[in-house]
Amino acid sequence: xxxxxxxxxxxxxxxxxxxxxxxxxxxxxxxxxxxxxxxxxxxxxxxxxxxxxxxxxxxxxxxxxxxxxxxxxxxxxxxxxxxxxxxxxxxxxxxxxxxxxxxxxxxxxxxxxxxxxxxxxxxxxxxxxxxxxxxxxxxxxxxxxxxxxxxxxxxxxxxxxxxxxxxxxxxxxxxxxxxxxxxxxxxxxxxxxxxxxxxxxxxxxxxxxxxxxxxxxxxxxxxxxxxxxxxxxxxxxxxxxxxxxx
Amino acid sequence: xxxxxxxxxxxxxxxxxxxxxxxxxxxxxxxxxxxxxxxxxxxxxxxxxxxxxxxxxxxxxxxxxxxxxxxxxxxxxxxxxxxxxxxxxxxxxxxxxxxxxxxxxxxxxxxxxxxxxxxxxxxxxxxxxxxxxxxxxxxxxxxxxxxxxxxxxxxxxxxxxxxxxxxxxxxxxxxxxxxxxxxxxxxxxxxxxxxxxxxxxxxxxxxxxxxxxxxxxxxxxxxxxxxxxxxxxxxxxxxxxxxxxx
Numbered sequence: 001x002x003x004x005x006x007x008x009x010x011x012x013x014x015x016x017x018x019x020x021x022x023x024x025x026x027x028x029x030x031x032x033x034x035x036x037x038x039x040x041x042x043x044x045x046x047x048x049x050x051x052x053x054x055x056x057x058x059x060x061x062x063x064x065x066x067x068x069x070x071x072x073x074x075x076x077x078x079x080x081x082x083x084x085x086x087x088x089x090x091x092x093x094x095x096x097x098x099x100x101x102x103x104x105x106x107x108x109x110x111x112x113x114x115x116x117x118x119x120x121x122x123x124x125x126x127x128x129x130x131x132x133x134x135x136x137x138x139x140x141x142x143x144x145x146x147x148x149x150x151x152x153x154x155x156x157x158x159x160x161x162x163x164x165x166x167x168x169x170x171x172x173x174x175x176x177x178x179x180x181x182x183x184x185x186x187x188x189x190x191x192x193x194x195x196x197x198x199x200x201x202x203x204x205x206x207x208x209x210x211x212x213x214x215x216x217x218x219x220x221x222x223x224x225x226x227x228x229x230x231x232x233x234x235x236x237x238x239x240x241x242x243x244x245x246x
Numbered sequence: 247x248x249x250x251x252x253x254x255x256x257x258x259x260x261x262x263x264x265x266x267x268x269x270x271x272x273x274x275x276x277x278x279x280x281x282x283x284x285x286x287x288x289x290x291x292x293x294x295x296x297x298x299x300x301x302x303x304x305x306x307x308x309x310x311x312x313x314x315x316x317x318x319x320x321x322x323x324x325x326x327x328x329x330x331x332x333x334x335x336x337x338x339x340x341x342x343x344x345x346x347x348x349x350x351x352x353x354x355x356x357x358x359x360x361x362x363x364x365x366x367x368x369x370x371x372x373x374x375x376x377x378x379x380x381x382x383x384x385x386x387x388x389x390x391x392x393x394x395x396x397x398x399x400x401x402x403x404x405x406x407x408x409x410x411x412x413x414x415x416x417x418x419x420x421x422x423x424x425x426x427x428x429x430x431x432x433x434x435x436x437x438x439x440x441x442x443x444x445x446x447x448x449x450x451x452x453x454x455x456x457x458x459x460x461x462x463x464x465x466x467x468x469x470x471x472x473x474x475x476x477x478x479x480x481x482x483x484x485x486x487x488x489x490x491x492x
Contacts (some may be wrong), residue, residue, distance in 0.1 A: 159405060221467045228351035234403035 007226075011189035011191045012050075018181040018229070019051040019078075026164050026192050026237075029135070030174040031126050033063040035176075037092070038124055040203075041069060043191040044139035048179055052137065053090035067094045068127055071078055072122045086196060099123045113208055125171045131143065138146040140177045143184040145233050146222075150163060150212055161236035252473075256434035258296075262304075264427040265297045272410050272483075274422040279309040281422075284370055285336070286449075287315060289330050289437040290385035294425055295441050298383065299336035313340045316366045318347045319359060324445055332442060345369045359454055371417045379419065386423045389430040392468075392478050395415070397460055407482035408436040426483070427470055 002127055006017045017218045029052075037052065039045040039182045042061040067087055069080070071093055080096065087094045101119045107217050111117075128136050144233040179187065191197045252263045269275050275298075283298065288415040291313075298311055313333055315326070326342065333340045345367045348357055355361075374382050391408045398406040412421040425433065435445045468474045 050362050151477055154474055155477075157477040159481045217467050221463050228400055231401075231403040232399055233404045235399050 003138070008209065011186060011193045012054075013050050014183060014186050015047060015179075015190040016054055019048075019178050020055060022178050022218050023163065025056070025182075026176075027163055028178055029061065029063055031061050031063070033135050034131075034133045035065050035135040035137050036062055036124075036128045036131065036211055037065060037067045037137045038121050038139070039067045039069050039083065039087070040139075041140070041197060042140060042182050044144075044184075044187055046083065046086060046139075046177050047194070048092050048137060048139040049087055049192075050196065052178065053092055059187075061179045065092045066131070066133070068124060069094060069096050070123060071096055072116070072120070074102045074116060088094060095127075095194070097127060098125060115179045119239050121140075125168070125173060128173050129171050136173055136175050138175060138177050139179055141179040141182045141184055142229055142233055145180060145236060146229050147211070147214060147218060147235055150218055151211065154214070155210065156246070164237055180233070181230075183229065222241075253432075254478075256467050257432060257439045258300075260403070260432050261293060261297050261425075261428060261436040262300055264432070265294075265424050266301060268410065268424050268427045269301070272422075272426075274411055274424055275307065275309055277309070279381050280377075280379045281309055281311050281381040281383050282370075282374045282377065282482050283311060283383045284350055284385070285315050285333070285340070286385075287314045287325060288385070288440060290387060290390075290433055291330065292385075292423065292442045293384060293433050293437050293440070294330060295333055295336050295434075296442065298424065299338055310454040311336075312377070312379070313338050313339045313383045314370060315340060315342050315439060317342055318362070318366070318367060319344075319345050320348045320362060328453065335425060343369060343433065358424040374419050375377075375417050382419055382421050384421060384423050384426055387428045387430055387433055387477055388479055391423075391426060391482060392475050393457070393460060393464060395478070395482055397457065400460070401456065410483055426479070427476075 006021060007014055009017075018238070028108060029035065034244075035052065037045065037049055041154060048246045049065070049067060056065065067209060069083070071080075084094050099119055101116045105111065105115070124136060140162060149161045152158045162177065163175075164180045188197075222232075252267060253260055255263075257440065275281065281298065283291065283295055285295060295311070297361070302309060302311065315329070317326075330340050345365055347362045351357065352366060370382060388409060395407045398404045409421075410423050410426045413419075414421075434443075467476060468478075
């Protein structure tokens with residue numbers, strides 16, 4: 001009952017409420033946290049910036065927000081100026097870091113999503129540690145988590161889900177995914193309402209064909225039912241039992 | 247390579263090989279085991295009888311086989327005489343046990359699959375303990391295991407799979423599922439080859455509609471690919487890595 005209430009209202013309100021619910025239930029943000037938000041220039045991470053900034057103004061917990069965008073010799077946000085302006089409105093300073101992902105390839109090796117993301121993830125972690133950030137916030141949502149679970153199950157034969165909170169042994173940093181309870185469609189609606197879509201760009205490489213195929217198969221399997229996707233998420237994040245309340 | 251070889255040949259050979267592989271890899275049967283096979287009268291458990299009986303003649307491990315069929319006031323095998331004759335050919339004695347599942351219902355409660363199967367499972371376990379059996383063999387196959395996993399995921403929001411080997415705390419008995427590596431289609435072919443289909447009957451209640459619906463959705467999701475279903479099984483039974491070899 002309570003949970004159904006959280007998914008009603010205007011799109012921005014829904015994002016705020018479900019983001020706050022994830023943060024509270026999973027203890028994602030605490031007093032004095034220095035949070036680095038990884039921004040791609042896409043709708044998800046930009047909505048995450050908006051949500052964390054709005055929440056900061058609404059709660060008594062003090063935390064600091066900054067954003068990092070990684071440009072590369074392969075891909076960069078095509079609307080960086082619009083993105084910077086948006087983030088300035090949210091009061092979040094944006095830094096651009098250049099990482100030559102193509103330049104680092106060994107001879108004869110081709111660029112691929114795995115290589116690019118690994119390179120960028122390492123640089124993100126190093127930057128956070130250098131800058132004294134203790135948290136890194138990523139914009140993955142419920143559909144990303146469900147999709148990655150099915151990709152791991154069907155491609156790798158592994159039962160393995162994206163965690164909502166992950167501490168590294170090697171780095172003094174914790175990854176958090178505050179949008180974990182939100183469906184992509186809810187984020188899109190919020191982005192439209194907050195005039196964020198104009199700033200959004202995507203990787204020119206696009207998503208790879210096996211991921212696109214998986215997305216279609218999941219949509220057919222779940223009938224795009226939000227309730228079913230939340231039930232699956234509940235299985236992947238065992239303590240998210242409250243999500244199942246209808 | 248080795249694994250692809252196991253899935254080639256005549257249907258009975260495939261069942262024998264993949265059943266032996268599961269037994270060896272998962273240590274399902276040992277010297278001196280007294281194994282009670284739960285037979286419904288359906289193709290799966292009858293093929294299991296055939297496979298364990300054929301294996302017994304081929305290996306040097308001594309184990310004893312017996313079969314139990316549970317009749318009830320709701321459902322009983324309609325071809326019990328044919329079943330008994332088949333099992334006699336395999337050298338497996340068959341006992342029929344009557345359990346009044348409907349009679350045990352509290353007033354106002356309706357029959358359902360969960361109630362019926364719980365009642366029958368308890369009686370099966372008690373019978374095995376009374377008879378000094380240390381193993382109970384069930385006829386569930388790869389498709390059953392994958393289907394149950396998805397049912398648990400989507401209906402209960404739980405990551406939970408049928409184990410291939412399960413020891414009970416309450417009873418001195420271990421459940422085994424020697425057909426775990428076999429697809430239903432492989433069992434059907436073997437049943438036809440061994441002239442078992444004639445003896446096969448199914449529950450008059452049929453499968454419930456949510457299970458039927460799930461079966462369709464899994465078929466669409468996996469495209470009925472045996473390789474994909476084995477990969478999923480590999481995730482559910484972590485040590486079944488060898489299954490993935492193509």
